[in-house]
Amino acid sequence: MANKEDILIRFGRRVRELRAERGYSQEAFAHECELDRTYVGGIERGERNLALRNIERIAETLGVTLAELMKGL
Amino acid sequence: MANKEDILIRFGRRVRELRAERGYSQEAFAHECELDRTYVGGIERGERNLALRNIERIAETLGVTLAELMKGL
DNA sequence: TTGTGACTCGTAGTCCGTA
């Protein structure tokens, strides 16, 4: 069912994939998002239960829609 | 375009639509989600910047994937 | 049946560092 694993882990992995595809470092990406470097790291490690506004910022910075960002999660 | 309006408002409207389609009252829906009635009301009114775990609970209760829930937002 | 203000408490989110 693909949905057993924690949502934060799955989301973090997805963000990391998309960020890396785009050739961003965490730091550069965080700067684009106007989020803290250590916070983005925490998100990618699945340690952060981030809220909708920041999810949207991340989607925008990655250049995907929210639906695309959530695809498969 | 279509993306100028605040994400919380758009998300809230989407939740309200899907909930109403399913014939839930806010109260019944909140009970299914194991969330407070007034909290769900706040979400639907776009007043709550809810975090990923609660977004997931809502998607589950509505019987849609996260990607479907975010569709068009 | 839903809206709203006010509230407590935990955590979202920032900033400093070390490795």
Added chain:
DNA sequence: ATACGGACTACGAGTCACA
């Protein structure tokens, strides 16, 4: 370039009485 920790502030989580 990234992980991780401590200490901090702002805001999300969650509840209530009342309209």
